Amino acid sequence: MTASARLGAVLVGSFLAVALAAPLLAPFDPAQPSLSENLSPPSLAHPFGQDRLGRDILSRIVYGSRASLLVGISTVAVSLTLGTALGLFSGLAGGWIDEAMMRVIDVLLAFPGILLAIAISAVLGPSLANVVIALSVIGWTGYARLVRAETLSLRERAHVESAIALGAGPSRVVFYHVLPLLAGPLAVQATFGVAGAIVAEASLSFLGLGTQPPAPSWGAMLNEGRRFLLVAPHVALFPGLAVFATVLGINFLGDGLRDWLDVRMPVTGYGLPAIKKTSNE
Amino acid sequence: MNAALRRALLALPTLFGVATLVFFFIHLIPGDPVDVMLGEAASAADRVRLRAALGLDRPLLEQYVGFLVHAAHGDLGRSLRDGTPVSALIRGRLPATLLLAAAAGSMALAVAIPLGAISARHRGRWLDSAATGFALLGASLPNFLLGPLLVLPFSVWLGWLPVSGADSAASLVLPAVTLGLGMSAILTRLVRAAVLDALSADYIRTARAKGLSEPAVFLRHALRSALLPVATILGLQLGSLFGGAIITETIFAWPGVGRLTLQAIDSRDYPLVQGCVLVIACGYVAANLLTDLAYQRLDPRVRFGRREAR
């Protein structure tokens, strides 16, 4: 393990620990306002300072990690499952089904992500769950393309061909031959996907979609903090550092994972490490 | 040429899909443009009248077909608000968007190539991590923070650049840097990966054996091989910028297509939303097409057989 991968593991580990142990770590109730102390800078009692309503920022960051963890993991879980299933189907079926699937993916990617998010929240109402839905609706495409590409090329590999020749049914082919080979790239992709989802949540909060008050999320805190950059930069600084540290850690870990699994990630347009905003700004 | 034509034709179903999706989305979400335009004090009769005048009282399917047919002829309809042709409104914004995209792309390259090269050169050492870390900083900070953070020193304290707007060429710098830094994260990693790949390839060893100096090897061969995947991804990123720069456009008051779309959504101006989304999709599709074609032409390996398993 390289030094950076180790650093990544430490950062991600801390992130998970903080998220899981939030009630034990947060010194204050994250939703408890104290209007008279609003925008107070960092102090002994409040090491990260206080936000617009006087709430303790450290506690909100600790609890906010839960929202980020939830969004990250849920988005990836949904996207991964959906994308893998559809990508496999497309790759194995081939022909016009495959072409149709590619068109569907193209349509989803050509559609501006922001509009999709607004439409979804307008119809379903704003909430963290709907952020996951909005991100997944576009997110599954990356995994689908990766899986499809690998499936297509794996179909022609010798052992797969012989397995089919020996009469193996499609599900057997899938589970014993294709999926194990995909596990590596998918794991790496998923790791980066978590980072992407966490950052995308911040962008969606700019539009006011996402966690509803008083639940804290790093994205919402960043969005709130941008109004006070001139008078109280600490409100945006600490969530920004939290996001940065988490994204950094995930990326380093992902790199390490990739090196360890010795995975060759195809680079041409699909299967990209999805670090950030290409269509969901 | 055959392949190019085929790809271009395949874009049509995509655009059809986008048109359908946007039409039904925008008509089915809550909010009524007639209410937006007439406000609260109008009588029911006025509303009915305006709805009829705008053609909004026809059956949904009929409006849908009408939209498709007109769009196919290049007629994107008229804005519900004041009847200005949608294509004129969008045409007014396109140059700004294209300009921003080009500038952001250049900025992204200007950051990614050196950083990626440094990363690859000093692989595994602290400089590598530092360069990656810097690239990720640009990636993890949302644009709505990055923008004002850049404005403060460069515009207010130093006074070098305008804060916002699109009055002069200098107004382009900050929005382009903001957008470009975000795009550069992926590109940096790509440059790094591609350069590393290339450095260990056979033809590099040959070049070294032939006596070429290290920097020359690096620059001439390794870096060049990185350009292809980088150009590919950059092309895709630029394609997404049509609609993807909304936040940056809002922060900097940059009059692009993204912001027009957002305002159209706010006022439920159906034809304008539909037109904007179609144009954004066209931009994406065109960028994809060009990128694919460039890739096919430039990558010797791909030219001779697409199914080479890596």
Next chain:
Amino acid sequence: MAALFIVWTATSGCSGRPRRTETLVVGLEAMPTDLDPRFATDAASSRIDDLVFRALTRLDEHQEHVPDLAVDWRFDAPLSVRFQIRADATFSDGSPLTAADVRATYESILDPKTASPKREDLAFLESLDTPDDHTVRFHLKAPFAPFLEATTIGILPRSQLASTERVRIGSGAYRIVGVTPDREVQLASRAEHRGIREIRFRVIPDDTVRALELAKGTIDLVENAVEPENVRWLEGHSETCVRRIAGTTFQYIGINFEDSHLRDLRVRRAIAQAIDRPSLIQHLLGGAARPAGGLLAPEHWAYEDDVKKYSYDPAEAKRLLDAAGYPDPDDDGPAVRFRLSYKTSTIDSRRRIGEALQAMLAAVGIGLDVRSFEWGTFYDDVRRGNFQLYSLAWVGVSDPDFFFTMLHSTMTPPRGNNRGGYVDPEVDRLTELGRRTLDAAQRQKIYAAVQHRVAEELPFIPLWWTDNVVVQSERLCGFVPYPDGSLISLTTAWLLTAPNFPRGTGSTPCGCGHS
């Protein structure tokens, strides 16, 4: 590519086009939606229209109608008002303004084909006629006291009204030179006018960026569009100064009377007393508001001060809720008596207020679910009655007849603004009477009774009247902020040129010593 970019930016100069000292730049949050007075409904459009289009009357600091194009008006028959138009008014294209133009403007709005949102506002008009070139008569269908409300609509030239295009020619001190969609509106002063030669309204959507532009000096004036924290920051800058005057914008919490909890007066009163308005104002609004007792602000001619007031009293609120039959299950613990949903837009400061309200109501045992929606959806929900509580503001209420459209039982959307479905025969009777009564003193009594009743029954919960906060460059002199936010005093303001304007904080009062 990179090299080209660098060369190009280096050769394009430093900070935009050169500043002319006779140009005033005003920062706007959003592009005016429609400058044509027949269609202008948003604040930005109204601000600009004040400078470009004159109307029969305009509003002064007390929200009273004073002459503008009409030098006087009187009833010459029970249902007929005669307006005398001044003889010296001209449009910016040089043509004289006559009664025919006034008539043509109103008839255009009344024409259904124009689809003007103001058409319904003129429903009281039977017809107009023009006995001579400088007289216009309004013929009313029935006695209608608030008829003057309709006289603040800008007058357009008859010749321009023939087409269906938007009209940009008016008789005001400034004329529209250019409109760049989503960027700016440019006004130039008309030849005979001295003072500020050119006014540019620039659209800058982001609040921090607006503050930065003010600090840098690239914009000179922003009204009610700088967040309190940034106002504080700007106060420390030597080139800008801040002015606050009492305003009339009324922020309130809207109530849906379909809801069983909210129908109970004790619950509404409890909510009113659970809210610590002074604290919210001081900490969230930077002190730039006054706790409100009702719709009309103290400066209004019809304002009635002697009404029931609700002070911050959580203990009383709890008592009221108990009395209403909603006991607190765990006495100050996290469990709540009942939950209510509170809808707001995605504007950050509104969400912040919602969160503060959430905490205050939780303290008395009411669980508030704060949900923020994209604007179109939010507004649609409010209009359809799809809410329990929401908060919005009424801007520019001038005639107390507004109580009619806001509270009369027949004025539920889409007819009017009674979004919560409030039904009160007493209010119905009073507001109907108020419309028909022409005598000012009597109207005052009627509306005093309305305000009394409204304060007792709480069909909405008053929050505050927001002050007008103007951040301006120190080189702008003679600008007087109006309570309703009008920028009309720009027509008599002027700009100091470079060597003369004072530097340093506080040495010269903002606005060059003129108030």
